[in-house]
Amino acid sequence: xxxxxxxxxxxxxxxxxxxxxxxxxxxxxxxxxxxxxxxxxxxxxxxxxxxxxxxxxxxxxxxxxxxxxxxxxxxxxxxxxxxxxxxxxxxxxxxxxxxxxxxxxxxxxxxxxxxxxxxxxxxxxxxxxxxxxxxxxxxxxxxxxxxxxxxxxxxxxxxxxxxxxxxxxxxxxxxxxxxxxxxxxxxxxxxxxxxxxxxxxxxxxxxxxxxxxxxxxxxxxxxxxxxxxxxxxxxxxxxxxxxxxxxxxxxxxxxxxxxxxxxxxxxxxxxxxxxxxxxxxxxxxxxxxxxxxxxxxxxxxxxxxxxxxxxxxxxxxxxxxxxxxxxxxxxxxxxxxx
Amino acid sequence: xxxxxxxxxxxxxxxxxxxxxxxxxxxxxxxxxxxxxxxxxxxxxxxxxxxxxxxxxxxxxxxxxxxxxxxxxxxxxxxxxxxxxxxxxxxxxxxxxxxxxxxxxxxxxxxxxxxxxxxxxxxxxxxxxxxxxxxxxxxxxxxxxxxxxxxxxxxxxxxxxxxxxxxxxxxxxxxxxxxxxxxxxxxxxxxxxxxxxxxxxxxxxxxxxxxxxxxxxxxxxxxxxxxxxxxxxxxxxxxxxxxxxxxxxxxxxxxxxxxxxxxxxxxxxxxxxxxxxxxxxxxxxxxxxxxxxxxxxxxxxxxxxxxxxxxxxxxxxxxxxxxxxxxxxxxxxxxxxxxxxxxxxxxxxxxxxxxxxxxxxxxxxxxxxxxxxxxxxxxxxxxxxxxxxxxxxxxxxxxxxxxxxxxxxxxxxxxxxxxxxxxxxxxxxxxxxxxxxxxxxxxxxxxxxxxxxxxxxxxxxxxxxxxxxxxxxxxxxxxxxxxxxxxxxxxxxxxxxxxxxxxxxxxxxxxxxxxxxxxxxxxxxxxxxxxxxxxxxxxxxxxxxxxxxxxxxxxx
Numbered sequence: 001x002x003x004x005x006x007x008x009x010x011x012x013x014x015x016x017x018x019x020x021x022x023x024x025x026x027x028x029x030x031x032x033x034x035x036x037x038x039x040x041x042x043x044x045x046x047x048x049x050x051x052x053x054x055x056x057x058x059x060x061x062x063x064x065x066x067x068x069x070x071x072x073x074x075x076x077x078x079x080x081x082x083x084x085x086x087x088x089x090x091x092x093x094x095x096x097x098x099x100x101x102x103x104x105x106x107x108x109x110x111x112x113x114x115x116x117x118x119x120x121x122x123x124x125x126x127x128x129x130x131x132x133x134x135x136x137x138x139x140x141x142x143x144x145x146x147x148x149x150x151x152x153x154x155x156x157x158x159x160x161x162x163x164x165x166x167x168x169x170x171x172x173x174x175x176x177x178x179x180x181x182x183x184x185x186x187x188x189x190x191x192x193x194x195x196x197x198x199x200x201x202x203x204x205x206x207x208x209x210x211x212x213x214x215x216x217x218x219x220x221x222x223x224x225x226x227x228x229x230x231x232x233x234x235x236x237x238x239x240x241x242x243x244x245x246x247x248x249x250x251x252x253x254x255x256x257x258x259x260x261x262x263x264x265x266x267x268x269x270x271x272x273x274x275x276x277x278x279x280x281x282x283x284x285x286x287x288x289x290x291x292x293x294x295x296x297x298x299x300x301x302x303x304x305x306x307x308x309x310x311x312x313x314x315x316x317x318x319x320x321x322x323x324x325x326x327x328x329x330x331x332x333x334x335x336x337x338x
Numbered sequence: 339x340x341x342x343x344x345x346x347x348x349x350x351x352x353x354x355x356x357x358x359x360x361x362x363x364x365x366x367x368x369x370x371x372x373x374x375x376x377x378x379x380x381x382x383x384x385x386x387x388x389x390x391x392x393x394x395x396x397x398x399x400x401x402x403x404x405x406x407x408x409x410x411x412x413x414x415x416x417x418x419x420x421x422x423x424x425x426x427x428x429x430x431x432x433x434x435x436x437x438x439x440x441x442x443x444x445x446x447x448x449x450x451x452x453x454x455x456x457x458x459x460x461x462x463x464x465x466x467x468x469x470x471x472x473x474x475x476x477x478x479x480x481x482x483x484x485x486x487x488x489x490x491x492x493x494x495x496x497x498x499x500x501x502x503x504x505x506x507x508x509x510x511x512x513x514x515x516x517x518x519x520x521x522x523x524x525x526x527x528x529x530x531x532x533x534x535x536x537x538x539x540x541x542x543x544x545x546x547x548x549x550x551x552x553x554x555x556x557x558x559x560x561x562x563x564x565x566x567x568x569x570x571x572x573x574x575x576x577x578x579x580x581x582x583x584x585x586x587x588x589x590x591x592x593x594x595x596x597x598x599x600x601x602x603x604x605x606x607x608x609x610x611x612x613x614x615x616x617x618x619x620x621x622x623x624x625x626x627x628x629x630x631x632x633x634x635x636x637x638x639x640x641x642x643x644x645x646x647x648x649x650x651x652x653x654x655x656x657x658x659x660x661x662x663x664x665x666x667x668x669x670x671x672x673x674x675x676x677x678x679x680x681x682x683x684x685x686x687x688x689x690x691x692x693x694x695x696x697x698x699x700x701x702x703x704x705x706x707x708x709x710x711x712x713x714x715x716x717x718x719x720x721x722x723x724x725x726x727x728x729x730x731x732x733x734x735x736x737x738x739x740x741x742x743x744x745x746x747x748x749x750x751x752x753x754x755x756x757x758x759x760x761x762x763x764x765x766x767x768x769x770x771x772x773x774x775x776x777x778x779x780x781x782x783x784x785x786x787x788x789x790x791x792x793x794x795x796x797x798x799x800x801x802x803x804x805x806x807x808x809x810x811x812x813x814x815x816x817x818x819x820x821x822x823x824x825x826x827x828x829x830x831x832x833x834x835x836x837x838x839x840x841x842x843x844x845x846x847x848x849x850x851x852x853x854x855x856x857x858x859x860x861x862x863x864x865x866x867x868x869x870x871x872x873x874x875x876x877x878x879x880x881x882x883x884x885x886x887x888x889x890x891x892x893x894x
Contacts, residue, residue, distance in 0.1 A: 057771025061778065063739065064790065065398070066808045067476055070483070070493040074474035077497040103555070108391035110559060118577040286606045288578030301771050 026326075033322050037315065044314045045096065045307065049089055052303050059105040059301040079105060092307070101311075102304035106297070112308045116290060123282070123289035127274050129205060130213040134270060138217045139263060142224025143251065146232060146259075157221060164218030169277050173211040173284035180207065208285045212277045216270045223266055228259040261332045264324060271320035275313050374893040376867065380598040381889055382620045383880050384610045388578050388603045393558035394542040395468045398476035400790070403539055403878035405601060408583055408886055409568040410542030413442050413461070413521070414533055418874050418885060420648075420699065420794040423533040427456055427543065427567060427590075428521070431536075437528030437830055438487075442521040442536070449588035450545060451564075451571040458515035458522075460543035460567075465523075466508045467544060471497040473554070477540045480801075481792070485535055487512030487524040528828050530835065534793030543567055569594055569887045578603055583886075595870075595890035620868050620891075621880055624861045626743065629686035638863060643881050645860040645873045646690065648791035650697045652852035653751065654812045656783050661732055662812070665849055666725035671784075672711040672853030673718035674758040675751060681856050684750045689856040695799065695843050697857040699875035702796040702839050710848045715758035722759055733762040737782040739770045747786060751855075777811040785811065786855070794876060796839045797827050803851055814851035867894035 059081075060072045067075070076082040080091065095102060101112040145157035231237060232255060240250045278291035286292070290309060297305035329335050389402040394410045397403070407415075413431070414423035425431075428442040448456040468475045469482055469489055474497065483492040488511045494500075495507060512524025525532060535541060545565050552563040561572045569589050574582035583599040604610040607625040614622035624632050624642075632638045653671065655662035662668050677691030690698065693708030722729050734755070738748035745767060752763040766782075776782050787810065792798050800823045801807065805815040819842050826838035847854070862881040864871060869892050872885035882889065 057769070057775045061771050061774035063770055063774065064788070065792075066774075066778075068479035068483075068493075068808060070471075070479050071474055071476060074471045074497045077499075078472065078474045082498075106390055107388075108393065108396040108555070110555070115577075286604070286609055293578075299769060299771065 026329075030322065030326070033318075033325075037318050040318060041311060041314060042093075044310060045093065046089075048307055048310045049092065052301070052306050053085060053088075055301065057301050059303065061301075079103070096311070101308040104305050105302045106300045106305070112304045115293065115305065116308055116312060119288055119290045119293045121289075122287050123278050123291060126205065126208050126212060126281070126287070126289065127278060129209045130216075130274055130277075131271070133209060133213040134216045134220055135267075137213075138220025139224050139260070141217075142221040142263075143228050143256065143259075145221070145225045146228035147247075147251065149229060154225075157225065161218035161221045161225075164214045165222065167214070169211055169215060169280045170284055172214050173207070173281060176207045176211060177284070208281050208287060211284070212274060212281045215277070216273050219273075220263060220266065220270065224259065224263050227262045228255060231255050231259040234258075257331065261328070264327055264331060268321040268324035271324075272317045275316060375595070376891045376893045379596045379891050380600065381596045381868070381886065381891065382600045382602065382618065383883070384604050384613075384619055384622060385581075385601045385883075386603065386605055386610075386623075386879050389581070391558060392564060392572065394540050394544060395464065395473060395475045396558070397540050400878045404880055404883035404886075405572070405581055405583065406542075407539040407568070407878070407884055408570040408599070409564070409566040409572055409586075410539060411448075411568040412537050412539060412541040413444075414537035416534075416537055416794070416874065416876060416884065418872050420875055423537040426537070428536075431533075437530075437828075438525050440523045440525065440532060440536070442523070444519045444521060445590050446519060447590040448567065449590060450567050451586045451588055453588050454545075455518070456543055456567050457518040458520050459518070460545060461521045462513045462515045463546045464542065464544035465513050466511060467549075467554075468540065469511060470508060471495045471504060472501070475540075477538065481535050481538065481540075485525055485529050485532060487526050490526065528830055530828070530830055530832075531793070531795040531797045534795050534798070538793065570599065573598075591887075594887040596886060599886055614863055614865075617865075620865045621871075621882075622863050623880070624863055626686060626688070629688060629861065632861075632863065641863045641866060643860075643862040643864045643871070643873065645862070645877060645881050646698055646875055647858045647860055647877070648697050648699055648794060648875045649788060649858040650692055650695065650854065651786055651788035651856055651858070652695075652854045654777075654785045654787040654810060654852055655814075655850070656780060656785075656811070657813045657815075657851075658780055659783055661722075661726045662783065664725050666721055668850035668853065669710065669848075670718045670722035670725065670759065671755065672850045673714050673721070675754050675853065675855065676713050676715075676758075677855060678713070679754075680747070680750055684746055685856065688861045689858050692854045692857050693847070695803075695846055695852070695854055696796065696839075697791075697875075700791070700794055700796065700799070701836060702799070702843060704840055704843060707840070707844050707847055708854065711850065711854060719759055722761075729760040730762070733764055735783040736763050736765050737773050737776060737785045738765055738767045739773045740767050741770070744786070751786065778808075780811065780813065782811075787811065787852070788858075791876060796836075797823075800826065800839055800842055803846055810852070812851070814846075814849070816845060816849055816851070819845045819849075819851075865894070867892035 060067055060075055073082070080088060083091075092102070099113075104110050104112050104115055107115060141157045141161075145154040148154050237250065237254050240254045275291075278289060279294055280291070281287070282289045282292035283295050290312070293305065294309040296302075297309060383404075385401050385404050387399070387401040389397070389405055390399065391397055391402065392405060392409070394406060397406050411427045413426060413428035415426040417424050427445060427448050429445045431440060431442045433440055442458075442461075444456060444458050444461070446455075450456060465482065465486070467473055468478050469486070469492055471492065479492060483489045488507070491507055495503060497504075514522045516522060523532075529535075548557050548563060548565045551557070557563045559575075561575050564572045566572075566586070569586060569591060570583040571586040572581060573584040574580075580603060581601045583601065585593050585597060587593070602610075602613075602619065604613065607623055610619060610622050611625050611628060613619045621643075632642065653675070655668050655671065657663055657668070662671075672693070677693065681687065681689045681691050692705075693711035694703075694705050696702035696704065719729065726732065736748060736752055738744055748765055748767070752765050755761055755763050763784075773785075777785060789799060789802060789809070802809040803814055804820050804823055805817075822838045822842040822845070826835050826842065829835040829838060846852075860877065860881055864881065869890045870888045871882040872888045873882045874884055877883050
């Protein structure tokens with residue numbers, strides 16, 4: 001106790017009194033967490049800004065026909081790249097405060113914010129579907145495997161999740177392309193038209209979503225299986241069995257509620273995996289989403305676009321973690337926010 | 339003179355025209371084969387990449403050209419056989435006897451897509467805009483900066499520091515519109531190739547009132563504000579997916595048969611190929627890996643369209659470094675590459691071997707000048723040993739962009755040099771931007787570079803090997819070459835001009851300024867029902883994309 005004295009209590013960043021009452025403190029907790037985003041974003045911006053400016057290659061270095069020195073100088077002047085590094089950095093921070101993320105270098109004069117708005121929907125749809133798949137299949141197979149431990153079902157689930165967890169997304173994607181587009185195409189001649197990942201929101205989602213969710217499904221399945229096995233050995237579960245309850249009731253009422261606590265906490269990081277995965281999946285399947293926009297931005301040294309996507313990714317991951325933490329309090333009454 | 343009108347009339351009734359047995363070898367209009375037109379006159383093509391801009395002043399890439407040249411029309415337009423620039427928005431032009439003043443007559447019936455007449459002032463504005471340092475247009479220098487009177491100062495003007503001087507600079511340019519239909523351009527020097535500058539798709543007019551209303555950076559980003567003067571106009575812009583064109587009903591030359599062109603932006607060539615097979619695309623670039631499959635397929639082989647392009651590749655030697663500071667060493671390297679094996683095995687017969695600089699399809703095409711670089715591994719090794727000593731002591735840093743096709747070619751070249759010369763080749767495969775940065779900093783020994791014509795004039799090619807050029811990185815310099823090219827660039831007499839260029843090419847090849855490798859051909863598949871496809875050696879990202887207006891869709 002003595003050590004803790006004088007040290008600011010957690011959350012002292014905002015120094016108004018926390019009123020009693022769960023609703024109010026929850027609100028404050030959320031506000032505090034969101035305010036914490038500010039220093040996080042500051043560091044994200046700083047690190048990204050420094051890294052991209054010291055990366056070799058300028059946005060005006062092209063393949064093929066080269067821009068003349070005069071044109072390059074004018075481009076630098078137009079986009080403020082001829083100013084000293086610190087001036088550029090300060091100006092960028094100031095602009096971000098006004099939610100001005102600058103103009104894209106690769107798409108002449110188009111604001112980065114509108115480019116991101118355009119490429120956001122495919123990423124969101126694929127991400128949401130993949131997340132749904134992860135929750136349903138990850139938790140589902142994990143629970144079934146635990147309940148049928150050491151049966152063939154369990155072995156299949158464990159085998160699959162081991163392979164799934166150790167296979168990178170780009171390998172999964174390319175294998176799917178080979179199976180569906182090459183092998184099946186050969187079998188059926190030119191009549192077969194399952195896509196290699198052509199993108200439209202109403203169709204052709206299967207392969208990207210599967211590719212994106214395989215690894216997290218495997219991860220969540222293993223986690224669920226382990227924690228379910230642990231809960232199954234608890235006394236209260238034995239009591240429930242002893243009372244003669246049906247399996248479904250035991251599982252839903254007694255086992256799941258407790259075995260899912262570690263799983264829910266793992267769903268936050270899963271969100272981060274989905275975002276980094278979108279970078280790969282969208283490149284493999286040629287999907288016009290934000291992950292691919294990020295890859296293109298990096299390879300064309302589109303500084304404002306790289307920065308804006310990084311900021312967006314950070315915000316999404318941080319918010320996902322916040323949501324998971326809030327969910328945590330709902331399913332685990334022992335957890336208190338503070 | 340004005341054969342574009344005549345050709346158009348012919349096109350209006352393609353259904354009635356039956357041309358039999360007239361086959362054009364490489365370029366030209368293929369003849370309609372059926373008199374039945376499909377109800378749906380929609381052409382579906384792939385431009386590969388989303389255009390970075392649709393503003394004529396801001397364009398620079400080939401994947402922007404297909405749409406750029408369809409929606410915006412310059413003063414002149416290339417003829418399909420590239421023999422000349424034909425009248426387009428200008429009905430005619432005259433050149434003063436000193437070659438310094440070009441006067442273009444704008445068609446009285448030339449109209450914008452909103453119905454307003456195209457005036458000479460629109461051209462004055464568009465060209466001043468390209469030369470405005472604040473726009474930083476990619477094609478400003480050297481195409482406009484190097485030709486138009488008063489424009490040379492562009493290089494001394496800073497967009498920010500000299501902002502106050504810019505209006506005076508723009509007003510002082512040799513561009514004027516004495517009346518609505520007369521556009522007068524004064525040049526720095528007699529410029530025989532200026533007709534090609536006037537037919538660049540970036541030279542199209544731009545509407546000042548539209549730019550002022552929507553903003554210089556915004557007017558070209560939505561279909562509503564894209565007021566253009568070409569045969570087609572943009573009706574729909576779906577980012578990273580497609581751009582739809584429909585006829586500009588106000589176009590002076592009447593209406594095309596194809597009433598809708600959907601330009602997909604599919605960067606994966608296998609995916610585009612699958613779409614072609616499924617009937618979702620009407621033309622497609624054959625992926626390199628599928629070349630043999632297509633050639634042997636009984637159905638597909640009849641749909642092949644093979645078009646040589648004015649694009650040529652070479653080994654770019656860094657002449658500032660040993661061993662490439664030695665002319666004999668460069669020549670030895672040039673003689674050590676089996677171009678036939680390269681074009682047959684690696685490029686699957688889709689390119690032509692070249693030991694010369696100017697590609698087939700241009701006036702300056704002289705394959706006989708390339709003898710000194712002919713493949714001869716024994717002679718090459720002797721030559722190299724005599725020039726710089728034991729080849730096994732030489733290590734070459736070979737810079738390669740991290741792109742599959744480039745890596746395959748790089749692998750082949752490295753193998754040839756190691757096998758035929760016995761030198762060590764260190765392949766440096768890195769991301770594209772870093773490669774360019776290193777090239778510009780001269781931090782390399784060997785690189786495979788190339789050039790694609792902006793317009794089919796020798797000047798566009800020979801200028802890049804002049805001392806101090808930014809487009810060849812190796813630092814090649816030969817005063818005799820420079821003098822000949824400078825003379826040729828401004829020589830009005832075509833025969834004399836060609837003679838100077840030929841001499842210059844001979845010097846360049848014998849000096850091994852570059853080790854010339856191959857000329858690229860397009861290998862496309864085109865659905866049999868696509869009629870009237872007019873290909874040129876200057877096509878952008880798709881075959882026939884300069885002349886979509888001549889196409890019709892047959893019943894299928």
